[in-house]
Amino acid sequence: MTPKTAAKRSAKPRSAGLPYFTFRRMADGSVLLSNDAGRTAAVSGKDFARFSAGRLGSGEPLYAELAAKGFVREMTDFEGYAAACSKKNAFLGAGPGLHILVMTLRCNHKCLYCQSGALGAGGRGTDMSRAVARKSVDFALKSTNPGITIEFQGGEPLLNWDTLKDSVLYARGRGRELGREVRLALVSNFSLMTEEKARFLVENEVSVCTSLDGPADLHNKNRTFSGGNSHAHTARWLKYFIGRAAKQVPEYRTFTPSALLTVSRYSLGREKDIVDEYLRQGLADIFVRPLAPIGYAKKLWPRIGYSSEEFARFYRNSLDYIIKLNAAGKKIRERHAVIMLEKIVNGGDPGYLDMRCPCGAAIGQVAYNYNGDLYACDEGRMVGWEGDDLFRIGNVLRDSYRKVMLAPASRACAAASSLESQPQCSRCVYKPWCGVCPVYNYETQGSLWGDMPSSGRCALSLGMFDALFGLLKKPASAKILKEWVQK
Amino acid sequence: MKPGMKTEPVFLSGEIYCEEAVKLAAAVFEGRAKVRVIKAAGGVKAEISGGENITREFCGEVLNQQCRIDLSRKNYKIASLIATKALLSAAGEKTAK
Numbered sequence: 001m002t003p004k005t006a007a008k009r010s011a012k013p014r015s016a017g018l019p020y021f022t023f024r025r026m027a028d029g030s031v032l033l034s035n036d037a038g039r040t041a042a043v044s045g046k047d048f049a050r051f052s053a054g055r056l057g058s059g060e061p062l063y064a065e066l067a068a069k070g071f072v073r074e075m076t077d078f079e080g081y082a083a084a085c086s087k088k089n090a091f092l093g094a095g096p097g098l099h100i101l102v103m104t105l106r107c108n109h110k111c112l113y114c115q116s117g118a119l120g121a122g123g124r125g126t127d128m129s130r131a132v133a134r135k136s137v138d139f140a141l142k143s144t145n146p147g148i149t150i151e152f153q154g155g156e157p158l159l160n161w162d163t164l165k166d167s168v169l170y171a172r173g174r175g176r177e178l179g180r181e182v183r184l185a186l187v188s189n190f191s192l193m194t195e196e197k198a199r200f201l202v203e204n205e206v207s208v209c210t211s212l213d214g215p216a217d218l219h220n221k222n223r224t225f226s227g228g229n230s231h232a233h234t235a236r237w238l239k240y241f242i243g244r245a246a247k248q249v250p251e252y253r254t255f256t257p258s259a260l261l262t263v264s265r266y267s268l269g270r271e272k273d274i275v276d277e278y279l280r281q282g283l284a285d286i287f288v289r290p291l292a293p294i295g296y297a298k299k300l301w302p303r304i305g306y307s308s309e310e311f312a313r314f315y316r317n318s319l320d321y322i323i324k325l326n327a328a329g330k331k332i333r334e335r336h337a338v339i340m341l342e343k344i345v346n347g348g349d350p351g352y353l354d355m356r357c358p359c360g361a362a363i364g365q366v367a368y369n370y371n372g373d374l375y376a377c378d379e380g381r382m383v384g385w386e387g388d389d390l391f392r393i394g395n396v397l398r399d400s401y402r403k404v405m406l407a408p409a410s411r412a413c414a415a416a417s418s419l420e421s422q423p424q425c426s427r428c429v430y431k432p433w434c435g436v437c438p439v440y441n442y443e444t445q446g447s448l449w450g451d452m453p454s455s456g457r458c459a460l461s462l463g464m465f466d467a468l469f470g471l472l473k474k475p476a477s478a479k480i481l482k483e484w485v486q487k
Numbered sequence: 488m489k490p491g492m493k494t495e496p497v498f499l500s501g502e503i504y505c506e507e508a509v510k511l512a513a514a515v516f517e518g519r520a521k522v523r524v525i526k527a528a529g530g531v532k533a534e535i536s537g538g539e540n541i542t543r544e545f546c547g548e549v550l551n552q553q554c555r556i557d558l559s560r561k562n563y564k565i566a567s568l569i570a571t572k573a574l575l576s577a578a579g580e581k582t583a584k
Contacts, residue, residue: 093576144578363577410574414573421566423554
């Protein structure tokens, strides 16, 4: 189809008409522009002043660049603009893809920052039964999303191995019967992993994810394990699963394991140590995740927390180091950057539920508690564990799928996380790729909407976006970053 | 009321703030402060009892709520279109493309 423009191109130079866009003055004096189609332009302060005053002539190269990206009203290719918006927001028609089954609330670790409301390994009455697990799998398979992921979590899910094993087999069987694509994933600290369990997981195509907070001293400081050396277990089984993934067999697909880094106060200043540890363990990705002052971490915040500026510095230093390593030929990517670059560079939706508008609560994910209670997200479940069931959307044994999807909490989260109704977000240059979290807002500021100018999460996101766009402005680092998401 | 807590009245002009914004802000401050919202000529009077700077923080929240309400009214169509599409699709109901 030929792109339609709102007005015919004129040979005569004329000033730029301004459509709706947002902008941010960057630290280096330049101005970053973005629009709802997710297109961006970085211009000098001087050029921005001319552009916004309508004094940029149509004969100038910058005019052509801005026009091509949809920043000049009368030159906008509306079909192209709409197609970009549609691609970016394709998830709106999908339904919940992530289904988190909490196999147990018990855990044999006592991590400093744990948000999951985990009990000690000896705790009773908080294991998911086979019946509830099977009902949960059936419920997940009712999702309108054609490709669902069932994630087994805890606590430590391996503490409820029998139910976990049964759920894997049941989900595989039901998926086959219904002709549905079902991805299975396990989040575990690996301390209870055995050769037999690992083999079962591999043979049933269950991908595994663990936590790795850095070298042994740092990891073990964050992740207290009375049963021994947490880091040693993590390293041992990472090696095993990486080895299995390297030797693919025709009978089943074997996935490379992944690891998550949670940054605590003790991580600050140790960016290089942490990244080097990921390389040492043979991991190709590192996911630098900030701590959230909710759950157990809220009580310990003065000891383990940090300011958004401190985290932004940590993130920037980590990215700088990772890019330096890439330039030297070592392959390692930062997952948060990859997710954002998938949106910024490719205009797609990588399925990251924390940074969406509306957020992924219920419409993108459902958390299934051990007793069958359903929550709009896993963070909402943790708030429920503290005695506040605001984010509860039903029970897998009692409520219909439709009722759950349209539950008051599902609707409230969708409405509250709309960036179009957030005073600061609606005018933020990072709006096309960002998202707010009603649970975080509720926990830290007392309302689902929150107050972005004083939100720690907003400050963290701004810092991370600033770091990323700062690097995208430099040709050498931009080349490496774009390669990370090259199709 | 806890000893040392003082009650401070504040008048919020009806030309800027609607009663809904004041009531929402009072709900957000539940547990942190005691807020009494009273209708007054030309606006709303709020009596706030709590710790230091609580009145200032409360007024900031009223402004936040008012901005959000104003923006929600302005962007109502697009915001509700997006949320409705997402919810109905998730619930399995067909929506217009």
